[in-house]
Amino acid sequence: MDTQDTQNPRQDQDTPRSGGSGPADARPVLEGPDIARVLTRIAHEIVERAKGAEDVVLLGIPTRGVFLGRRLAEKLAEITGRTVPVGSLDITMYRDDLRMHPPRALARTEIPGDGIDGRLVVLVDDVLFSGRTIRAALDALNDIGRPRAVQLAVLVDRGHRELPIRADYVGKNLPTSLRETVKVLLAEEDGRDTVLLGVKQNP
Amino acid sequence: MLRHLISAADLTRDDAVLILDTAEEMARVADRPIKKLPTLRGRTVVNLFFEDSTRTRISFEAAEKRLSADVINFTAKGSSVSKGESLKDTAQTLEAMGVDAVVIRHGASGAPYRLANSGWIDAAVINAGDGTHQHPTQALLDAFTMRRRLVGRDAGLGQDLGGRRITVVGDILHSRVARSNVDLLHTLGAQVTLVAPPTLVPVGVGSWPCEVSYDLDAVLPKSDAVMMLRVQRERMNAAFFPTEREYSRRYGLDGDRMARMPEHAVVMHPGPMVRGMEITAEVADSDRCTVVEQVANGVSIRMAVLYLLLGGNEPAVTHTRTEEKSDR
Structure with a gap:
């Protein structure tokens, strides 16, 4: 999901998707096999840090965080041999920039049956940028229950934080300038897996 | 842009489906331990009821509160209306208080339209039933x-x-x-x-x-x-x-x-x-x-309408009716 202020619009949500291809001059920084390897590594890190991941609940942030969350859940199931609860957390109603845009369509919040009270919640998102999405997600979690702890897994950390927030599990640290765009494409939504680094079209 | 919801005939198919889809997500809030969203914090909504109503008024009030709006309830009985105040004066009083939306029920068909298009008030107007016209x-x-x-x-x-x-x-x-x-x-x-x-x-x-x-x-x-x-x-x-x-x-x-x-x-x-x-x-x-289901669904629908009209900097629903501009 995107979070941005007016200075830093991230393009992956706000521009129409053109058949899964990015801007003309965008270059891939992660390809399909890289993404698979990265997710496997993050899954192992979660198991290691959570000492077996017994009370882990994965919550993906729509749209692409949900797909990443499901993929991570599959990897965790392979590693631990147990099914890991996975759901989605829509943060639209908790955004701090609601009044700066027309109202957005809402996405699905799906909390696994046993809830999140006393569990280790791992939030999953595609790109970590300003950190405002994660702030909104923490607020949303507050209204749903009281986890034992909350951690954050992201596929790409592109820097430029505007809040004191960091990720616990990072697929790839990608130093970027504010003039650049980072676009994550996933097979479930876009037909292929890749991360594209491009230049913002209209300054 | 649809700033007001006066008539069901003003909605396009896509607008209506967007409202229904939004309501489907809003309905899930009712299943949570904390049935509240911060979305309309700091916005003031007046429920202006010139005609008796139980379920519509309570339903709107529940929807407004679940979205964290500040709610002011106004019923004609026991207000200045019973002393002879006109709709215009009531509207201007509300405008002076800085109201963001008015939910109005009135016995006269067309009262919400008048309120929305007269220039008396800047707030969004939501029709909660007017005469034998629309709901x-x-x-x-x-x-x-x-x-x-x-x-x-x-x-x-x-x-x-x-x-x-x-x-x-x-x-x-x-x-x-x-x-x-x-x-x-x-x-x-x-x-x-x-x-x-x-x-x-x-x-x-x-x-x-x-x-x-x-x-x-x-x-x-x-x-x-x-x-x-x-x-x-x-x-x-x-x-x-x-x-x-x-x-x-x-x-x-x-x-x-x-x-x-x-x-x-x-x-x-x-x-x-x-x-x-x-x-x-x-x-x-x-x-x-x-x-009974309809009553529960009413809260979800009203949350969706309030969110889509008030939740952003401009409403998400387009308006087909041309709005009269009047000189204030």
Whole structure:
């Protein structure tokens, strides 16, 4: 999901998707096999840090965080041999920039049956940028229950934080300038897996 | 842009589906331990009720509070209106207080339109029922209930009511619910049939996008949903039918009639029901009757409308009616 202020619009949500291809001059920084390897590594890190991941609940942030969350859940199931609860957390109603845009369509919040009270919640998102999405997600979690702890897994950390927030599990640290765009494409939504680094079209 | 919700006829198909889809997500908030969203924090909504209402006012108030808006309730009884204050002066008082939205119910058809387009007030206006004109949020919650029952909760997302056959029975003449439903259901692709005694069918119904029948038994087997309307005695100034018994025998829904409906068909009623008149207790208490569901869905629909009108810097729903600009 995107979070941005007016200075830093991230393009992956706000521009129409053109058949899964990015801007003309965008270059891939992660390809399909890289993404698979990265997710496997993050899954192992979660198991290691959570000492077996017994009370882990994965919550993906729509749209692409949900797909990443499901993929991570599959990897965790392979590693631990147990099914890991996975759901989605829509943060639209908790955004701090609601009044700066027309109202957005809402996405699905799906909390696994046993809830999140006393569990280790791992939030999953595609790109970590300003950190405002994660702030909104923490607020949303507050209204749903009281986890034992909350951690954050992201596929790409592109820097430029505007809040004191960091990720616990990072697929790839990608130093970027504010003039650049980072676009994550996933097979479930876009037909292929890749991360594209491009230049913002209209300054 | 749709800044106001005055009439169900103002909504395009896409607007209506967006409202229904948004309501589907809003409905999930009701299942959470904390039934509250911070979305309308710092926004003030006035419920301006010039006419009696229980469920609509409570429903709007619940929706506003779940979205964290500040709520001011105003009823004509016990206010300056009973001392003779005009709608204009009331509106300007509210404007001076910095109100963001006005939910208005008024006995005069057109009062919400006047309020929205007169330039008296900058706030968004939501029609909660005006005279015998419109009640758009009721039509939306009815459509939402039908979509959930006939198409499915998740299967319904993004869908309209294309091809469904909806029958509206009863006091069409005095019913703003019927007018709103005909407009909205037509927009959503449903086929609407009105059934009523000829005296309770309004003049000019020929121009409405629906059919009219006087024979309930002939229509029932071809209905996916049957909406029973209350006979509005308070708006009646003449005898429209001989006796209540005759009305209920010809146009009331009892167990035998319900059995003639298709297996999947539902019975709806906007409330308040008059048991024994338009609907028997047997039907009202059956599983196929969605009255209680409609009340719960009303809160979700009103949350969706409030969010889409007030949640951003500009409304998400487009408006087809050109708004008059008047000199203030």
